[in-house]
Amino acid sequence: MAALTPEVLGMLAFTLLAFYGVAGWALVRTLRQESRKVEILRHQDRMETYSPAALAELRDWIETNPDDPLVDRARRQHNECVTVLRQTDNHFYDWSDAEIDRLERV
16 A cells, blocks of 8 residues: 655645635634624614625616516615615614715615
């Protein structure tokens, strides 16, 4: 039976460390984000569903696709997020007061 060379063992160790390192980091990051969401929802019953960039993209999509069968659903989601942002104090995403003040319902 042939022994593994030091190069192969080194590559195996690197691969395992890289895989479990990235997976562990992703798990910890996700759990921290979810913990933050739970904490926000303990103090208020609603939370925004879109980041500033995502809400802007949703609005652009609504404006460029007025005949799409999903546009009514998209409008409801956009307007719900705008309402929540105006009614709540704690936000998960980084929204400034100026950004919230500029938002309009569609």
